[in-house]
Amino acid sequence: MAEREFWRWKEYNWHDENIDWKGCDTITAGVDVGSVSSQAVIMVDGKLYAFASTRTGSDSPQSAQKVMDWALENTGMNLDDIHYKVGTGYGRVNVPFADKAITEIACHARGGNFMYGNTVRTILDMGGQDCKAIHCDERGKVTNFLMNDKCAAGTGRGMEVFADLLAVPIEDIGELSFDVEKEPPPVSSTCVVFAKSEASGLLRKGWPKNKVIAAYCNAMAHRVVTLLERIGVEKDFAITGGIGKNIGVVKRIEDELGIEALKADGDTQTAGAVGAALFGKALLEKSRKS
Amino acid sequence: MKANYGYMDGSGEYYITIDTDHCIECAHHGCLDGCPKGMFEIITDDYDDEVAQIKEEFRKKIKYDCADCKPVKDRPPLPCQEACTPGAIEHSW
Amino acid sequence: MITAGIDMGAKNIRVLILKDGEVIARAEHTAGFETEESARAAFAKALEQAGVTEDRIDKIVATGAGRESAPLATESVTDVGAAARGAKEVLPQAHTIIDVGAEEGRAIKTDGNGKVMDFAVNEKCAAGAGSFTEAMSRALEVPLEEFGTLSLKSTTSTPMNAQCAVFAESEVVSLLHAKTPKKDIARAVHDAIADRIISMVRRVGIEPEVALIGAVSRNPGFVDSLKRGLERDVFIPDDAEYIGALGAALVAVDG
Numbered sequence: 001m002a003e004r005e006f007w008r009w010k011e012y013n014w015h016d017e018n019i020d021w022k023g024c025d026t027i028t029a030g031v032d033v034g035s036v037s038s039q040a041v042i043m044v045d046g047k048l049y050a051f052a053s054t055r056t057g058s059d060s061p062q063s064a065q066k067v068m069d070w071a072l073e074n075t076g077m078n079l080d081d082i083h084y085k086v087g088t089g090y091g092r093v094n095v096p097f098a099d100k101a102i103t104e105i106a107c108h109a110r111g112g113n114f115m116y117g118n119t120v121r122t123i124l125d126m127g128g129q130d131c132k133a134i135h136c137d138e139r140g141k142v143t144n145f146l147m148n149d150k151c152a153a154g155t156g157r158g159m160e161v162f163a164d165l166l167a168v169p170i171e172d173i174g175e176l177s178f179d180v181e182k183e184p185p186p187v188s189s190t191c192v193v194f195a196k197s198e199a200s201g202l203l204r205k206g207w208p209k210n211k212v213i214a215a216y217c218n219a220m221a222h223r224v225v226t227l228l229e230r231i232g233v234e235k236d237f238a239i240t241g242g243i244g245k246n247i248g249v250v251k252r253i254e255d256e257l258g259i260e261a262l263k264a265d266g267d268t269q270t271a272g273a274v275g276a277a278l279f280g281k282a283l284l285e286k287s288r289k290s
Numbered sequence: 291m292k293a294n295y296g297y298m299d300g301s302g303e304y305y306i307t308i309d310t311d312h313c314i315e316c317a318h319h320g321c322l323d324g325c326p327k328g329m330f331e332i333i334t335d336d337y338d339d340e341v342a343q344i345k346e347e348f349r350k351k352i353k354y355d356c357a358d359c360k361p362v363k364d365r366p367p368l369p370c371q372e373a374c375t376p377g378a379i380e381h382s383w
Numbered sequence: 384m385i386t387a388g389i390d391m392g393a394k395n396i397r398v399l400i401l402k403d404g405e406v407i408a409r410a411e412h413t414a415g416f417e418t419e420e421s422a423r424a425a426f427a428k429a430l431e432q433a434g435v436t437e438d439r440i441d442k443i444v445a446t447g448a449g450r451e452s453a454p455l456a457t458e459s460v461t462d463v464g465a466a467a468r469g470a471k472e473v474l475p476q477a478h479t480i481i482d483v484g485a486e487e488g489r490a491i492k493t494d495g496n497g498k499v500m501d502f503a504v505n506e507k508c509a510a511g512a513g514s515f516t517e518a519m520s521r522a523l524e525v526p527l528e529e530f531g532t533l534s535l536k537s538t539t540s541t542p543m544n545a546q547c548a549v550f551a552e553s554e555v556v557s558l559l560h561a562k563t564p565k566k567d568i569a570r571a572v573h574d575a576i577a578d579r580i581i582s583m584v585r586r587v588g589i590e591p592e593v594a595l596i597g598a599v600s601r602n603p604g605f606v607d608s609l610k611r612g613l614e615r616d617v618f619i620p621d622d623a624e625y626i627g628a629l630g631a632a633l634v635a636v637d638g
């Protein structure tokens with residue numbers, strides 16, 4: 001199965017050593033179990049403390065446990081030390097230790113509001129198996145959203161199929177897509193199955209690999225821009241999710257929209273989990289008041 | 291909140307938009323019986339409001355499930371829209 | 384009068400030659416990446432079979448997704464038009480025509496004189512056409528020719544969640560890992576595609592007699608699922624995959 005490894009991306013964890021969580025008032029966690037990757041975030045007194053990102057296994061509860069354990073690694077903190085835990089994402093109802101499940105749409109808006117500041121109005125989340133477009137207000141509350149998890153076009157999965165076809169590591173796709181003499185027209189088929197045969201045809205015609213990559217990044221960008229039109233794009237605009245790390249797609253989306261996406265500190269793939277942890281904080285404070 | 295349920299694929303764009311601000315004031319919930327396939331349900335959303343949504347199992351195939359209400363010729367008014375008194379439901383196709 | 388129809392399908396190119404109303408040749412060639420060359424090859428094969436030279440052909444009409452780039456043809460007719468005209472010739476009693484090819488599926492309602500009343504098309508998405516079954520047979524590692532017959536052995540209907548061919552591939556693999564018998568997965572795949580086609584047929588209306596044409600009509604698993612879903616029999620003409628080319632050749636005769 002070695003030839004299938006081109007899509008593989010890295011798993012990792014991190015925590016802020018400058019924060020002493022022991023004296024903190026609120027410790028909350030958000031766990032985002034996506035169909036492809038899972039993230040766990042721990043926040044103390046509303047500040048980001050630790051996070052982890054892993055591949056989702058076939059068993060959602062196990063994946064949730066694994067990513068949570070990994071976020072806790074070397075922090076000296078135990079699961080019991082966390083006051084409130086919120087599950088989100090595709091597998092949100094399968095987070096065994098969660099106090100509540102909240103949809104990924106609401107969590108992304110809230111997380112985006114935290115990571116990018118409260119001026120963010122449009123969030124595009126490009127996940128492994130879905131694509132979400134969210135419009136939110138200054139409090140991070142969703143005002144309009146759409147989700148597309150039916151079709152692989154415009155998702156990480158679509159990109160993985162291309163990485164495999166072209167035998168290029170998925171992390172290199174963005175950079176390689178700019179290594180062309182002239183920007184090619186987009187691959188014309190939206191459907192990944194048809195786009196794949198179209199790309200094979202282009203390769204046979206003698207197109208260099210990078211040109212085919214550019215044509216696909218272009219097509220993917222065009223596709224999500226069309227999707228965004230339904231909710232309307234208002235500044236400030238941010239892109240989260242795994243594809244948010246693919247500069248080849250991001251740059252082309254920005255060009256087509258004529259809007260530059262906001263840059264955030266930290267990993268944009270954790271936006272959903274951050275939002276979940278923030279919901280956790282609000283719910284914890286509410287429960288303490290009553 | 292405008293909630294768009296459905297998808298876009300190579301063949302087109304298929305979304306049912308529910309303006310949940312209208313649902314909040316609605317006690318009638320005509321959508322539940324209005325749709326012949328029973329695609330709607332009432333839930334408490336993440337902001338603690340009682341709103342309508344399209345059931346999960348229909349979201350990836352509304353093009354097919356709505357087909358019976360959308361004949362190519364002489365399309366009658368959509369029963370879900372007729373049943374929704376606050377006028378919260380829109381179809382993109 | 385000798386006319387020819389060229390059906391420039393996404394996967395196969397088919398040529399049919401008519402002489403005074405009689406079919407004198409039919410030939411096909413994989414479309415491949417050089418479709419013009421493939422069309423010429425199919426045409427040459429048909430000419431040889433008919434025993435005529437190119438200059439004897441009075442008129443050539445093209446149809447199919449790639450009809451605009453068809454060599455030799457002087458005119459073209461839409462897939463829907465060609466299917467309706469061809470079906471009228473072989474099964475005049477069928478007023479509902481279902482045409483499923485490699486990349487497109489369509490449902491057509493005619494008035495019985497070959498005139499199209501309504502039609503619905505599923506295109507540009509592999510979920511609604513033969514490509515879907517093909518991708519699934521590959522994922523299951525069952526040859527496409529056996530995939531349909533395998534489906535007939537199943538008596539259980541297994542629902543599939545994924546609609547997209549790319550996502551369905553993973554679902555099929557997980558079903559396999561969960562020890563679901565291959566025959567049941569095959570049936571799930573055929574039921575799923577048939578359901579999508581049927582919803583389209585309902586949009587145009589189901590007349591008592593239904594004809595099924597196009598290359599996917601050769602797949603017994605699909606035919607079985609389609610009949611079950613429609614709750615009625617469907618008529619499949621001989622050479623069902625050539626009905627489009629026949630229709631185009633007839634349009635050439637009609638002028």
